Amino acid sequence: xxxxxxxxxxxxxxxxxxxxxxxxxxxxxxxxxxxxxxxxxxxxxxxxxxxxxxxxxxxxxxxxxxxxxxxxxxxxxxxxxxxxxxxxxxxxxxxxxxxxxxxxxxxxxxxxxxxxxxxxxxxxxxxxxxxxxxxxxxxxxxxxxxxxxxxxxxxxxxxxxxxxxxxxxxxxxxxxxxxxxxxxxxxxxxxxxxxxxxxxxxxxxxxxxxxxxxxxxxxxxxxxxxxxxxxxxxxxxxxxxxxxxxxxxxxxxxxxxxxxxxxxxxxxxxxxxxxxxxxxxxxxxxxxxxxxxxxxxxxxxxxxxxxxxxxxxxxxxxxxxxxxxxxxxxxxxxxxxxxxx
Numbered sequence: 095x096x097x098x099x100x101x102x103x104x105x106x107x108x109x110x111x112x113x114x115x116x117x118x119x120x121x122x123x124x125x126x127x128x129x130x131x132x133x134x135x136x137x138x139x140x141x142x143x144x145x146x147x148x149x150x151x152x153x154x155x156x157x158x159x160x161x162x163x164x165x166x167x168x169x170x171x172x173x174x175x176x177x178x179x180x181x182x183x184x185x186x187x188x189x190x191x192x193x194x195x196x197x198x199x200x201x202x203x204x205x206x207x208x209x210x211x212x213x214x215x216x217x218x219x220x221x222x223x224x225x226x227x228x229x230x231x232x233x234x235x236x237x238x239x240x241x242x243x244x245x246x247x248x249x250x251x252x253x254x255x256x257x258x259x260x261x262x263x264x265x266x267x268x269x270x271x272x273x274x275x276x277x278x279x280x281x282x283x284x285x286x287x288x289x290x291x292x293x294x295x296x297x298x299x300x301x302x303x304x305x306x307x308x309x310x311x312x313x314x315x316x317x318x319x320x321x322x323x324x325x326x327x328x329x330x331x332x333x334x335x336x337x338x339x340x341x342x343x344x345x346x347x348x349x350x351x352x353x354x355x356x357x358x359x360x361x362x363x364x365x366x367x368x369x370x371x372x373x374x375x376x377x378x379x380x381x382x383x384x385x386x387x388x389x390x391x392x393x394x395x396x397x398x399x400x401x402x403x404x405x406x407x408x409x410x411x412x413x414x415x416x417x418x419x420x421x422x423x424x425x426x427x428x429x430x431x432x433x434x435x
Contacts, residue, residue, distance in 0.1 A: 108151050121327070132166065136356055137342045147214070158193040221235060231304050234274055235313075236313050247268045327407070349363040355370070361380075404422075407423075
């Protein structure tokens, strides 16, 4: 059987599992309307920036979905990404490990695991190569941060083997400053170690028992951000623009100022000004003399004349009144929490 030149052979092909759990509580009220993975940054849905990390040998991504699963499934059908994707829904929240078990039946050996809100520069092909070379059960990307409190932290031994892993330690108890960066490679049999039928935290219940078998770190030298809060999401957008990973980057016709600005299809901003690092979704209308900088304005929103939107997120179809200043916040007055059933 022949293979195309430049394409991975069947034995090299891999699958990826993308964890899309959680309710996006830190990005409410926008996430009452859309899941956080579909918020556009640097001109493209956050989820698609994550999928961009996958190398050619990955020929399918399985999306382990929960909250607003139907919205994600509809989006990937209407806006297909660059590789085949399939969604597997969990009916109740199962945690990271439970989500892996629920959606991982078709994973290859090994497979790639990604968190869906990690914006980073990762050589996933290099990580896969290191995983095969060191013959451990898993390889985790690691990124060095000053404040370890929101993250899982790895203590490293020889060849960056992870000898201890502590979830969200206080700074005084952190074994290092190297955190779990949300991209990893695992042997297929790891999934079989996860109990079924209940929520499971992979990091606290499964990972500690794998360290004796061999889990290695893969240090990231470039940028990384967890885009789970408004501040981090906007920082992630700046990183993407600066790395040249923005989409449809241009000032809208008739606008003034500086980029980068990603202007979605049908967006209008004649007479408005920009201070850079802005995403306009499709069919956004920015009226004359409005000013935007360091912002995400989602599909169908209207920014009134003389309004200012800075260091802020504007939800889909939201209206910023003329002269209003929106700064350092989320503006989505039309997004309502789901009714209790």
